[in-house]
Amino acid sequence: xxxxxxxAEGSDVELLHAVxxxxxxxxxxxxxxxxxxxFGLLVRILNxxxxxxxxxxxxxxxxxxxxxxxxxxRGRPFTWLVTLARSRAIDRLRQLGARQxxxxxxxxxxxxxxxxxxxxxxxxxxRETVRQALAELPEEQRNTLVLAYFEGLTQSExxxxxxxxxxxxxxxxxxxxxxxxxxxxxxxxxxx
Amino acid sequence: xxxxxxxxxxxxxxxxxxxxxxxxxxxTHLEGCADCQSEMVELADTATLLAFQAEPLxxxxxxxxxxxxxxxxxxxxxxxxxxxxxxxxxxxxxxxxFERPPRNIWSSLGSFGALAATFxxxxxxxxxxxxxxxxxxxxxxxxxLKAEMKQTQAQLDYEHAMAELLTSPDGHMAKLAGTxxxxxxxxxxxxxxxxxxxxxxxxxxxxxxxxxxxxxxxxDNKKMPGKVFTPDAAGMGTxxxxxxxxxxxxxxxxxxxxxxxxVKVPTGSIYLLSSS
Numbered sequence: 001x002x003x004x005x006x007x008a009e010g011s012d013v014e015l016l017h018a019v020x021x022x023x024x025x026x027x028x029x030x031x032x033x034x035x036x037x038x039f040g041l042l043v044r045i046l047n048x049x050x051x052x053x054x055x056x057x058x059x060x061x062x063x064x065x066x067x068x069x070x071x072x073x074r075g076r077p078f079t080w081l082v083t084l085a086r087s088r089a090i091d092r093l094r095q096l097g098a099r100q101x102x103x104x105x106x107x108x109x110x111x112x113x114x115x116x117x118x119x120x121x122x123x124x125x126x127r128e129t130v131r132q133a134l135a136e137l138p139e140e141q142r143n144t145l146v147l148a149y150f151e152g153l154t155q156s157e158x159x160x161x162x163x164x165x166x167x168x169x170x171x172x173x174x175x176x177x178x179x180x181x182x183x184x185x186x187x188x189x190x191x192x
Numbered sequence: 193x194x195x196x197x198x199x200x201x202x203x204x205x206x207x208x209x210x211x212x213x214x215x216x217x218x219x220t221h222l223e224g225c226a227d228c229q230s231e232m233v234e235l236a237d238t239a240t241l242l243a244f245q246a247e248p249l250x251x252x253x254x255x256x257x258x259x260x261x262x263x264x265x266x267x268x269x270x271x272x273x274x275x276x277x278x279x280x281x282x283x284x285x286x287x288x289x290f291e292r293p294p295r296n297i298w299s300s301l302g303s304f305g306a307l308a309a310t311f312x313x314x315x316x317x318x319x320x321x322x323x324x325x326x327x328x329x330x331x332x333x334x335x336x337l338k339a340e341m342k343q344t345q346a347q348l349d350y351e352h353a354m355a356e357l358l359t360s361p362d363g364h365m366a367k368l369a370g371t372x373x374x375x376x377x378x379x380x381x382x383x384x385x386x387x388x389x390x391x392x393x394x395x396x397x398x399x400x401x402x403x404x405x406x407x408x409x410x411x412d413n414k415k416m417p418g419k420v421f422t423p424d425a426a427g428m429g430t431x432x433x434x435x436x437x438x439x440x441x442x443x444x445x446x447x448x449x450x451x452x453x454x455v456k457v458p459t460g461s462i463y464l465l466s467s468s
Contacts, residue, residue, distance in 0.1 A: 024263055031256055036248045044246035053255050060259045064266070075233050082240045087208065124355035125365075130244040148209035149242045155204055156211050170204065177203040181238040 012077035020067035027064055034078070038085045045089040045150055046096075055092055059085045090152030133183040141176030144169060193217060198228055206235035350430055354390045358382040366445050368464040370395065377427070379464050381407075381445050387435040389418075396423040396463060399449060406450040407431060408458055409439035415446075420454040 012033070018026035038059065042052035062084060070080055134142055147153050147161065155173065159166040198221045204210045205218055222228050357363055362385040370377035379393035391407060399405060399422050407418030416436050423429035435443070447464040 022267070024260060024267075027263060028256065028260060031259060035251055035256070037243055037246075039251040040246040040248040041243040043249050049249075049251075053251055056251055057255060057259050057262070061262055061266075064263050075236055076240075079237050079240045082243045083236065086243070090208065124248075124351070125358050127244040127248065128355075128359045130241050134242075134245060145207065145242060146245070148204075148207040149239065150246070152208065154209050154211050158209070170200065173207065173209065174200060174203040177206060177235055177238055180241075181234060184238065184241060 013072050016063075016067045016070045016077055016080075019064060020070070027060065030063065030077075030081075031060055034081055038081065041082065042085060042089050045086065045093060045152070051092060051096070052089070055085065055088050059088055062088075086149075093152055129184070133180055136183055137176050137179055141172045141179065144172040145176045145180070148173065193221075195221075195225065195228075198222075198225070199231065202228060202232050202235050203239075205232065206239040350390070350392070354380075354382050354392060357384055357388065357390055360384055366466040368393070368445055368447065368466045371462050371465055373461045374463040377464055379447065381466070383435055383440070385440070387437060387440055389433045389435045391421075391429075391431040391433070393421075393423065393429045393431075393447065393464060394427060396427045396429060398423065398425070398427070402452050403449055403460075404452045404454070405429060405447050405463065406454050406458070406460075407433060408446040408448060409435055410444040410446060411439045414438075415458055417454060417456055417458075420450065420452065422452075 012030070015026045015030050019030065035056065039052055039056055042055050043049055046052050046055070059081070063081065070077070074080075075083075134145075137145070143162075144158060147158050148155075153161065155169050156166060158164075158173075159169045162169070198218055201210060201214055201218045205215065210218065222232060358365055364383055366381045366383075368379040368381065374395070374397060377393065377395040377397075379391060381389055381391045383389035393405070396405060404420040404422045406420045409416040409418060416439055418435075419431055419433045421429045421431040445464075445466040446458075446462050448458045448462050449460040450458065
C-alpha cells in the first residue's frame with residue numbers, strides 16, 4: 001500500500017521557492033500542509049500548547065525569512081521544516097529546564113486531535129507505519145532514539161540518565177536509526 | 193579519527209545528540225566528505241520520520257492569521273524602509289533645509305503635552321470603538337465556531353473510522369485522480385475484504401441543482417453503481433458504501449456527475465478515476 005503525501009515533495013520545493021520570492025499564499029499553503037504534524041511534534045517536546053504555538057509561529061516566520069537558504073540537495077522540504085521546528089523546540093526546552101520535562105502528559109489532556117480530511121487520513125496511516133517500524137526495534141534502541149529526538153538529550157546525557165556506558169548508547173543509537181531506515185525502506189520516499 | 197569513526201557519528205548528528213566536541217570534529221569532516229554527506233542526508237530523513245511518532249494536533253485557528261499578519265508587517269516594514277531611503281537621499285542631496293529657530297523648552301513641553309493628550313484621547317476613542325465592535329461580533333463568532341466545531345467533530349469521526357479501515361490487516365486504498373473536467377479534484381477510497389468502503393473526495397466542483405456525484409465500481413468493463421453524494425461548499429464529499437463482491441479485487445473506481453437519485457448506468461462525465 002503506497003503512502004503518498006498529498007503535498008508532494010516536488011510541489012513543496014516549488015512552494016519554498018515561491019516563499020523565497022515573497023509569496024505569502026505559498027507560505028499559507030505550507031502552513032496548511034504541515035501545521036498538524038509540526039504542532040503535534042512541538043507539543044510532544046514541550047508539553048505545552050502555548051509554548052508550542054509560540055514556536056510554531058516562530059518557525060513559519062523563519063521559513064518566510066530563510067526560504068531562500070533552503071537547498072534541496074541537502075534534504076527534503078519536510079526534513080528542513082521538521083528540523084527547524086525541532087531544533088527551536090529543543091532550544092526552548094533547554095531554556096525552560098527540567099520542570100517542563102516533568103509535566104509529561106499535562107498538555108495532552110487539553111489537546112484536540114486533528115482533522116484535515118484526506119491529507120491527515122494519509123498521515124494517520126504514515127504514523128502507523130512509523131510506529132510499527134519503531135515497534136520492531138529492540139526496546140533499548142527505541143528508547144535511545146526517543147530520548148534523543150523528543151527530549152533533546154545528547155548521547156552523554158542519555159548514558160547518564162540510563163546509567164549505561166557511553167559506548168553502549170552510541171551503538172544503540174546508530175544501530176537503531178540504521179535499522180529504522182532499513183525497515184521503512186522504500187516508503188521513505190513517500191513521506192513528505 | 194578515521195573515516196569509519198566519523199561514519200559512526202552520523203546517526204547521532206541526525207538526532208542532534210552529539211556531544212559538542214564530536215559535533216565540531218564531524219562538521220569539519222563533513223565539509224570535505226561526499227560519502228558522509230550523502231549518508232547524513234539519508235539518516236536525517238529517517239530521523240525526521242520520528243516526528244510521526246508524536247500525536248498529530250491542531251493548533252488554534254487564530255495562529256495561521258497571526259503568522260500571516262507578522263509576515264505582512266515585515267513586508268510593510270521593508271517596503272517603508274525601501275521607500276524612505278531614496279527620499280532621504282534626495283532631500284539631503286538636492287534641497288537645503290530651512291534653519292529652524294531655536295525653541296523655548298517650556299513651549300516645547302506645552303505642545304508635547306497637548307499632542308500627548310490628543311493621542312491619548314484618540315487612543316481612547318479607538319479602544320472604545322474596538323470594544324464595541326468586538327462585543328457585537330462575539331455572538332455571531334460564537335455561533336460560527338459552534339457550527340465549525342460540530343462539523344470538525346463529524347469530519348474527525350469519519351477520518352478516524354477511515355484510518356482504522358485503512359490500517360486494518362486487510363485494508364486497501366485506491367487513489368482517484370481528477371480527470372480533465374475536474375483537474376483539481378482527488379479522492380481516496382479505503383476498503384476491506386468484506387467490501388466495506390469509505391470514500392473521501394476533495395476539490396470537486398459543486399454539483400448543479402438536481403445533480404449529485406455517483407461512485408462506480410468497474411470490473412471487466414462492467415459498471416456497477418455505488419451510492420451518490422453531494423460535496424460541501426469547500427468541494428469535500430464523503431461516502432460509505434458496500435463494494436459488490438465481484439468488484440473487490442482489481443476493480444477500477446470512478447465518480448461521475450448524475451441525477452440526484454443516482455442511475456443504474458453512468459450517463460455523465462467522469463470527474464474522478466482510479467488507476468486499474
